[in-house]
Amino acid sequence: MDFSEWEPLYTTILDDLGIDRGADERGRDRLAALTTSFDLDRLALTGEAVVIVGGGSIGDDAQIGRFDRVIAAGGGIKHCQQTGTAIDLAVTDLDTDPETVVSLTRHGTPVAVAAHGDNIPAVERYVPAMDRDNVLPTTQAEPVAHVVNAGGFTDGDRAAFLADHCGAGSLTFLGWEFDDADVNPMKSRKLQWAKRLLRVLEQRRHERFSVLDEYRTAVDTDDLKNHS
Numbered sequence: 001m002d003f004s005e006w007e008p009l010y011t012t013i014l015d016d017l018g019i020d021r022g023a024d025e026r027g028r029d030r031l032a033a034l035t036t037s038f039d040l041d042r043l044a045l046t047g048e049a050v051v052i053v054g055g056g057s058i059g060d061d062a063q064i065g066r067f068d069r070v071i072a073a074g075g076g077i078k079h080c081q082q083t084g085t086a087i088d089l090a091v092t093d094l095d096t097d098p099e100t101v102v103s104l105t106r107h108g109t110p111v112a113v114a115a116h117g118d119n120i121p122a123v124e125r126y127v128p129a130m131d132r133d134n135v136l137p138t139t140q141a142e143p144v145a146h147v148v149n150a151g152g153f154t155d156g157d158r159a160a161f162l163a164d165h166c167g168a169g170s171l172t173f174l175g176w177e178f179d180d181a182d183v184n185p186m187k188s189r190k191l192q193w194a195k196r197l198l199r200v201l202e203q204r205r206h207e208r209f210s211v212l213d214e215y216r217t218a219v220d221t222d223d224l225k226n227h228s
């Protein structure tokens with residue numbers, strides 16, 4: 001999804017969650033200054049079955065092995081590390097276990113790092129310790145220079161939009177619980193956005209994500225219908 005398509009969704013999210021666009025842009029610019037260009041051809045996923053491992057509970061880890069490629073998002077990164085699951089791409093805003101993310105880059109795993117208005121200290125602290133060659137810098141604001149925006153907001157749905165951008169054949173979601181009762185109210189609101197954004201993505205892709213099966217009719221896409 002290019003920025004002209006993403007921007008209306010982004011501004012709706014900004015309004016809903018009270019996020020400061022200028023701060024997001026400052027985060028983006030800070031990340032731009034700390035990174036270099038990443039060749040997206042390294043992430044070619046053409047036709048591949050991709051699983052996106054989220055931060056919710058997973059159940060049977062053996063399922064992950066059925067897919068061609070594994071993308072781990074947020075807390076899903078640590079989960080994969082702990083279970084010995086090889087990660088093809090990690091997607092994070094450095095909210096969860098940033099030391100593991102630094103280590104992944106140093107061992108050759110590409111990591112899509114998102115900068116926004118509320119993680120600038122983490123970006124400044126951890127990005128310089130990463131192997132730059134393995135950092136894909138991303139933003140939810142307007143892309144500038146080598147900082148990419150393929151769409152998406154939370155780590156998990158951003159991973160899905162990026163996989164779509166890189167040509168994934170199918171997307172499956174493990175470790176996703178949109179109605180997780182154990183998360184705080186703001187996280188819960190972000191998960192509702194993750195759900196809506198996946199709905200937008202499945203409509204664009206003419207695919208049906210099974211993670212949405214019990215929600216599809218209830219997902220309120222009314223405010224998004226002009227953008228899907």
Ligand SMILES: Nc1ncnc2c1ncn2[C@@H]1O[C@H](COP(=O)(O)OP(=O)(O)OP(=O)(O)O)[C@@H](O)[C@H]1O
Binds near residue numbers: 054073093096155190
């Ligand atoms: N119940 C859940 N708890 C956490 N994440 C979930 C859940 N269900 C789906 N996800 C997806 O998994 C991603 C990774 O989540 P996690 O909370 O572990 O990391 P995070 O760094 O806090 O994520 P974010 O910064 O995007 O909130 C989330 O961004 C979300 O897209």
Ligand SMILES: Nc1nc2c(c(=O)[nH]1)N=C(CO)CN2
Binds near residue numbers: 019093116140154
């Ligand atoms: N400015 C800002 N942007 C975000 C934030 C956040 O807390 N602040 N949280 C996200 C997912 O956790 C994604 N993007």
